Amino acid sequence: MHLREQTPRRSVAGVCLSGVELGLPIPWNTVSLLLGKRKSGGAMGGRWEIPGGKVEEGESDHVALERELDEEFSLDVSIGPLLTQAGFLHKGREFIVYAYQVMLPADPVRTPEHSRVDWFPLAGSLDLDLVDSDRSLIENLLTTKPVVISAFNQ
Known part of the structure; x- marks a missing residue:
């Protein structure tokens, strides 16, 4: 009997950056990243993370990210391009x-999953106690060639 390998589950992260202008390359070394500090408890309690979550069956990445950020922040967001994985x-x-790059209409005011939400310089965020997957994402972003964002979905 052969064990069937499971397909990896999808998860999405909303990379909210300040200091980005449409039509210009993202200056990775000078932008700030929005992170949430998870509330105490559980394996990832007290660690910082990029907002997002699991993609449910039948959802597209964009729909999942919109749902997750609405649940976390009660904000309608605009989704930009895939930046890394x-x-x-x-x-x-x-x-x-x-x-994915995400544009917020305002700073988050409600966050049931986080004890704190704040902006950090992208490179400096590596000094935080990050969840492992988001540390990998940030390392990938810092080694990515500059991306030009031309538009966001509405």
Whole structure:
């Protein structure tokens, strides 16, 4: 009997950056990144993360990211392009997290999942106690050639 390999589950992250202008390359070394500090408890309690979550069956990445950010911040967001991705293991299951640029209409005011939300310089965020998957995403972003954002979905 052969064990069937499971397809990795999809997860999405909303990379909210300040200091980005449409039509110009993203200056990775000078932008700030929005991170949330998870509330205490659980395996990732007290660690910083990029907002996002798991893609449910039948959802597209964009729909999942819109849902997750609405649940976390009660904000309608605009989704930009895919910036990077990273693989990780969670409870023995393989995941791939896809990081999309997200534009927020305002700073978050409600966050039931986080004890704190704040902006950090992208490179400086690596000094924080980040969840492992998001550390990989940020490392990938810092080594990515500059991306030009021309538009966001409305």
